[in-house]
Amino acid sequence: MSFINYSSREINCKIVYYGPGLCGKTTNLQYVYNKTSPDAKGKMISLATETERTLFFDFLPLSLGEIRGFKTRFHLYTVPGQVFYDASRKLILKGVDGVVFVADSQIERMEANLESVENLRINLGEQGYDLDRVPYVVQYNKRDLPNAASLDHLRRELNPRGVPDFEATATTGVGVFDTLKMVAKLVLQELRRGSEAPTAAAPSMPPRRGPVG
């Protein structure tokens, strides 16, 4: 749920990186953090275990610049990917404006990816969101690994609706900013759509090809 503050002329939006354990959600945020100029970012917070696995969430506030005199700020969050942290994942999805699903391209992680997408759909549903309606981008990460599944295969399994998707290698940054820019753009377009009169048409969302839940 975006937050518009007329007093400070700011708009804040929340983007959540979702995906199975060890798919690279935190690595995405770390790359963004490392490559963003200090004046455009706040501190990155990682609530992690001693073995560097995300325990609750990572958080990175980013400023993108101004639109019509309003500073646009994006708060990036990751969820803990491990299956047993489901209660925490639900909490982090509260008030989300846009979702990035980070898939692990390795063929043996396909089942974990599918399970995680399904988990995302259910958890969003519990918060009153429909995965087919929220601004949503899919990232196929770890494209550099030799056991990566083909792009066609990943698309078929993980993106039947054909939302914007990107190949990535988050450790070197390939595809990281493309993914972020796209989801930010979709969030802003959704914001515009939400600001229009209720009778107005809704032209700016990506096409929906799947069933509407």
Next chain:
Amino acid sequence: MSQQTVLYEAEYELIKKICDRLVREANAKVVFLVDKNGQLIASSGETAHLDTTSLASLTAGNIAATGGIAKLINEKEFSQIFHEGERDNLHISIIGQRVILVVIFDQRSSLGLVRLRVRKASEELNQVFNVISQKAELPGASPFAEISDDDIDSLFSS
């Protein structure tokens, strides 16, 4: 999609006044107000050295986690949380089930005084947030109804 929170100047001024007064009356160091999604609404007191954005996000996470625990033991929520430190203490309370009020205080104040002042401020803040919710129901001109694709693209041109 969920509706967005819109904070206008007039209500912001009211909120700021209440927070400023709470800092004085509770002898607090810092008071800040956060929505449940982790967005900072207002802050007062000695905030210059504080990373209020991170504080807001972590406070909301804290409240969300505590709320999750409450549900597991069949409580609706824990409306007040107190963290005691060596020097500074943190009093967190939920106002009208929607916003989070945080007071940071040291030995110049006491938990009793903070709780007393928070109670009064909460009532006043709740009234302001009622007005904000009512305004949110009204159709209003949003600065974002007018944005163009070019506006959006220009953010990413660099």
